Amino acid sequence: MSAVLEMRQVSKTYGSGTAAVQALDAVDLAVRAGELVAVMGPSGSGKSTLLTIAGSLEEPSEGEVWIEGTALSELSRNKRARLRRRQIGYVFQDFNLLAGLTAVENITMPLELDGMKAKQARREGIRALEEVGLADRAGSFPDELSGGMRQRVAIARALVGDRRLLLADEPTGALDSDSGEGVMRLIRGACRNGAAAVLVTHDAQLAAWADRVVFVRDGRVIDAGPEPEGPESLLSSGRESGR
Numbered sequence: 001m002s003a004v005l006e007m008r009q010v011s012k013t014y015g016s017g018t019a020a021v022q023a024l025d026a027v028d029l030a031v032r033a034g035e036l037v038a039v040m041g042p043s044g045s046g047k048s049t050l051l052t053i054a055g056s057l058e059e060p061s062e063g064e065v066w067i068e069g070t071a072l073s074e075l076s077r078n079k080r081a082r083l084r085r086r087q088i089g090y091v092f093q094d095f096n097l098l099a100g101l102t103a104v105e106n107i108t109m110p111l112e113l114d115g116m117k118a119k120q121a122r123r124e125g126i127r128a129l130e131e132v133g134l135a136d137r138a139g140s141f142p143d144e145l146s147g148g149m150r151q152r153v154a155i156a157r158a159l160v161g162d163r164r165l166l167l168a169d170e171p172t173g174a175l176d177s178d179s180g181e182g183v184m185r186l187i188r189g190a191c192r193n194g195a196a197a198v199l200v201t202h203d204a205q206l207a208a209w210a211d212r213v214v215f216v217r218d219g220r221v222i223d224a225g226p227e228p229e230g231p232e233s234l235l236s237s238g239r240e241s242g243r
């Protein structure tokens with residue numbers, strides 16, 4: 001299976017009986033290495049649900065999700081948590097940086113949780129900050145950084161350790177358009193380095209950065225855009241050495 005993310009016949013129902021809400025209805029989606037897919041649709045159509053299920057933050061009611069060929073339903077809770085930490089990077093609108101930790105500590109915490117030695121984690125953290133142009137702010141706390149900088153730290157955290165799948169939910173929501181463009185450039189750069197990315201957005205200008213736009217309505221994918229060409233064309237732009 002060449003897709004980094006594959007969702008097949010994924011449905012999600014919240015609640016039960018008369019209160020049941022079907023947030024997703026038999027969604028199929030595959031995203032390959034190097035590909036950036038934008039997900040658009042009206043409010044309440046299921047975009048965020050799709051993203052949280054893709055990221056194994058929630059379980060589908062039906063259907064299956066594979067990350068790099070591994071079926072999530074076959075993993076224990078612990079193995080799923082490890083896969084989340086190692087393979088998936090999340091960038092959400094509200095940054096989710098921990099206020100009591102510096103920029104670099106925010107980035108290294110998941111690595112250390114995963115057993116990496118503090119020194120190596122710091123090296124990786126600084127490298128991730130270099131990639132987003134913030135190495136000189138490694139020791140700053142979130143409230144000492146601008147909104148755009150905080151979002152760049154969140155992206156560095158999402159990319160550290162060579163994550164394979166990047167999931168972004170309105171990642172530029174609170175930013176001015178220059179900072180927003182910068183964030184998109186970073187996400188695009190991650191794809192050039194071989195990551196697969198899914199971006200939920202209401203903004204057609206941001207969606208224009210994507211290789212493919214998937215439209216969701218009432219929990220269904222109504223237009224998945226043209227399938228990309230063979231994997232060779234995607235991989236030819238693939239992972240640069242040394243990353």
Ligand SMILES: Nc1ncnc2c1ncn2[C@@H]1O[C@H](COP(=O)(O)OP(=O)(O)OP(=O)(O)O)[C@@H](O)[C@H]1O
Pocket residue numbers: 014015021022023041042043044045046047048049050
């Ligand atoms: N935890 C939950 N419990 C109950 N219903 C939920 C839950 N999460 C989402 N829903 C419902 O599922 C549907 C899809 O929600 P979702 O947040 O995925 O839509 P969305 O397209 O991301 O919306 P928006 O663009 O407004 O963020 C909505 O009807 C929502 O009210």
